[in-house]
Amino acid sequence: MATETGAERTWGGTTLSDRRAARREKLMTAGLDLLGSERPSAVAVRAVCRHAHLTERYFYESFADRDALVVAVFERVAAEAKERLQEATRAFEPGEPQARAAVESTVGLMLDDPRKGRVLLLAPLTERVLASRGLELARMLALMIREQLSDEVSDQDRELIAVGLLGALTSLFSAYLQGALTAGREEFVAHCVRLLLTVDRLHE
Template sequence: MEGSTAATTRRGETYAGRSREQRASERRARIVASAVHLFGTRDYEDVTVADVCTTARVSKRYFYEHFEDRADLLLKVNREQNEWLLRGVAAAVPAQPASLAELFGPALHTLVSMLKSNPESARVIYVNAPRMESRRRGVLREDAQFVAAVLRRAGGTPQDQIGYDRTLLALVAGLSEVIIDWISHDMAGDPDRLADHLTTVALALTTTAVSL
């Protein structure tokens, strides 16, 4: 009897060689991929939970195992996509840049390249996110903290902490607006030139606030 119960439990937990947790993870990944595609190609108001489920090939029951509603989905997908972008940017920063130009140049060229190669993710991060005002403001502060962490890793020293914090917040907000404008114009123009312009802006704002 015990053996039969154990076998039944094992059959219930595994299917096609995958555990319950693996199947749940795969379903969530499909939902997220569906959301990135739909939010990256349509306005937020034009995407429904049913649309996401249909594209992901999951039932609404499984959707609600991971997300509360459409707004919660966009919130979490935006956060995950932004984290993906920041990981790529962080990896591009030299371990010991000799100048701010050597820090910001590779970082911003990588950022623009990643967005150009992933236009749907770009829209999820920068275009649909502003519809959620509190999240947008939170992202700006998170990104400012990220820039501060990168500068600390490179040995950057703020000359005035309050001014430094405000400068980094102004920096990420300003760069974000330029990127939003670029995305809204279908990423027209030379991406390397855009990255150079962003680097120039970053240097102009930070040169007086931090030294390496």
């Protein structure tokens, strides 16, 4: 039954804005499922709508095209990764507790929900529209790593170490997500922590 609530019409107790937001969320979930699947399906408008059980009319209510959805999914996961990493490490000074907090936060995001890991690490390699955003995320993460390194070395050394360390961690996480590593979760975490803690030796 339709009623009027202020300036916005309601139907069945929900407003038009609420229903649009709910439909958009279904499309975002469908996009994450498809883009982050173990065997990625084509993230086409029809496939997304079929997965979300919505018509194309509702897709274009929220997104201009499939690329807009792909970007929105990636940016949401990237923002979550950044927020979780900052929150996990905020209370610690550089050292073992901070390194473990950073690794466990990233593992929690990428491995507990492998869809998100694949969106962050693998989708930028296959989705042209994400190429530049993948590079932006990498630069941001490298900067976060660089800020935790000793300031007793030159800025150039810190930059080189941060970029190299990020490359190593990215390769490790990508291989783990694809099942190419046999290490258990705790062994994987411990290895990444050791990598973070031994990085300062690179400039001795």
